[in-house]
Amino acid sequence: DGGITQSPKYLFRKEGQNVTLSCEQNLNHDAMYWYRQDPGQGLRLIYYSQIVNDFQKGDIAEGYSVSREKKESFPLTVTSAQKNPTAFYLCASETEPYGYTFGSGTRLTVV
Amino acid sequence: AQSVTQPDIHITVSEGASLELRCNYSYGATPYLFWYVQSPGQGLQLLLKYFSGDTLVQGIKGFEAEFKRSQSSFNLRKPSVHWSDAAEYFCAVANTNAGKSTFGDGTTLTVKP
Numbered sequence: 027d028g029g030i031t032q033s034p035k036y037l038f039r040k041e042g043q044n045v046t047l048s049c050e051q052n053l054n055h056d057a058m059y060w061y062r063q064d065p066g067q068g069l070r071l072i073y074y075s076q077i078v079n080d081f082q083k084g085d086i087a088e089g090y091s092v093s094r095e096k097k098e099s100f101p102l103t104v105t106s107a108q109k110n111p112t113a114f115y116l117c118a119s120e121t122e123p124y125g126y127t128f129g130s131g132t133r134l135t136v137v
Numbered sequence: 138a139q140s141v142t143q144p145d146i147h148i149t150v151s152e153g154a155s156l157e158l159r160c161n162y163s164y165g166a167t168p169y170l171f172w173y174v175q176s177p178g179q180g181l182q183l184l185l186k187y188f189s190g191d192t193l194v195q196g197i198k199g200f201e202a203e204f205k206r207s208q209s210s211f212n213l214r215k216p217s218v219h220w221s222d223a224a225e226y227f228c229a230v231a232n233t234n235a236g237k238s239t240f241g242d243g244t245t246l247t248v249k250p
Contacts, residue, residue, distance in 0.1 A: 030180075057236065066146070068227065068242035069181075076236055084237070116180055123188070124169050124231030124238055128180030 028053045032117050032129035038137045039104065039111060047102045047132045049117035055127075057120035058100040062086060062113045063131075069116065075100055104134065112136050139164040139230050143241035150218050151249045158213040158244050160228035169231035170211040171238070172202055174224050181227060187211060198222070223248045 033048045051058065057076045061069040071084030075094040089108025094100055104111045114133050118126040140163045150156050162168055169188050173181040185196025192204040202213045211228060228241045 032180075059237070061240075066242060069240040071237060074237055118180075121183070122186075124233065124236075125171060125183050125186055126173075126181070126238070128173075128182070130180045131178070133178075 030117055030119055030127055030129035032115075032132050034132060035130070037132055037134045039134060040137060042106045044103055044105050045134065047104070047115055047117075047134070049100045049102065049129060050098055051100075051119045051127075052098065053119055053121070053127065054097070055119035055121065056097070058094070059118045059120075059126065060084075060090075060092065060100070060102045061116045061118065063116060064113050072102065072115075139168075139232050139239050141228050141230050141239055141241035143226075143228055143244050145244045146242070147245045147247070149247040149249060152220050153217050156213075156215045156218045156222070156246070158226050158228075158246070160211045160213065160241060161209050162211060162228070162230045163209065164230050164232075166233070168211075169233060170202075170204060171229040171231070172196065172200070172211075172213045173227045173229065173240075174198075175227065175243075176224050184213070184226075218246075218248055220248045220250065222246060 030051045039045045059074040060072040073092040075081035091103045116131050117129045121127045142161045171186045172184040175181045187204045225243045227243045229238045231238045
């Protein structure tokens with residue numbers, strides 16, 4: 027079945043560590059997105075990419091980095107510069123004009 | 138800049154009762170509007186969308202929404218709620234120039250037996 031796979035489901039990060047969240051899709055979609063979700067704050071856009079080898083900052087890009095070397099993959103790195111990384115991270119691809127298919131998320135916790 | 142407001146943080150309804158979740162948007166042009174549902178610990182699933190045309194749109198799981206330009210609203214409705222509808226619901230508006238969407242803060246629905 028086609029869809030978006032996010033891994034791992036749970037991730038623990040030590041202070042000062044970089045971690046990378048994986049997002050893979052087999053839907054042949056061009057546009058992909060990373061959102062951060064905190065309780066009571068809805069979804070906030072971190073980065074998005076509309077084609078391979080190109081991406082744009084979203085509303086809260088500081089402390090994060092991405093790459094888009096392949097159409098299927100859009101990994102997100104949470105760097106040590108992100109001071110409050112504990113959150114639920116969602117990856118999405120554009121299924122139809124401005125409508126998204128989401129992965130099942132990665133919950134990142136700082137320990 | 139576009140924005141979305143969901144005035145109700147939490148709503149409780151009895152099983153079998155009707156449901157209306159409110160969404161107000163701010164956008165300079167004709168909006169593209171969406172409703173998504175999220176079960177705990179999961180991603181979001183698209184329920185329905187409005188682009189143009191008929192202002193009453195039908196979606197999956199028996200949901201519908203009505204676009205009212207005069208009120209800048211896109212409220213989600215269901216005639217009879219089932220216990221499995223308990224979840225968080227998000228309204229979103231697309232910025233067609235920037236190729237991205239803005240989401241509301243969500244409304245949590247609890248269904249009483």
